[in-house]
Amino acid sequence: GESVGLHLPTLSVQEGDNSIINCAYSNSASDYFIWYKQESGKGPQFIIDIRSNMDKRQGQRVTVLLNKTVKHLSLQIAATQPGDSAVYFCAENNQGGKLIFGQGTELSVKP
């Protein structure tokens, strides 16, 4: 069936290191992907998005990579900071406006 899932439920990194959070999706027809950050007790917050006609998109300290061949999405955070500690979700659009979310990866940044 259609699903979006993350490879690792938790990720612990040292402050200043780069973080890579991975996501697999199953629907090759998905044409839009989003990464969200969710801090404890808050709603998800948009980080970055990418359309299926791209394979890379960069923001401020974040980069999203899309590999359609293997249906894989990743979020790279450069120079990870304590404020980056949160749960990160990927989401895909596979049915005109409906977003399907993955389970989430909890990122923990050690000082």
Place this chain on the structure above:
Amino acid sequence: NAGVTQTPKFQVLKTGQSMTLQCAQDMNHEYMSWYRQDPGMGLRLIHYSVGAGITDQGEVPNGYNVSRSTTEDFPLRLLSAAPSQTSVYFCASRSDRLLYNEQFFGPGTRLTVL
């Protein structure tokens, strides 16, 4: 500009009780949606609306009703609460029915059904 607001923040219900979760946005967004978030799972779409007077079902619509009488408001009704509806509920909106626009989420309502 308050963005997306939700009330209440917390609610405890007994099985069989009914209640309405409120959601409002002041950004004149056409598209609004409701999600539930359970431990260890991502957000699952309950219902959505592409404009006033138009609603449709998402992945997990059973046990919930919605209406969209105005652009600003999108309430979610639980007609007869069940323990399986214990969850955190998020409302979201974006500027139009096209997907390629940022979706804004509210702060959530944490619901416990005893």
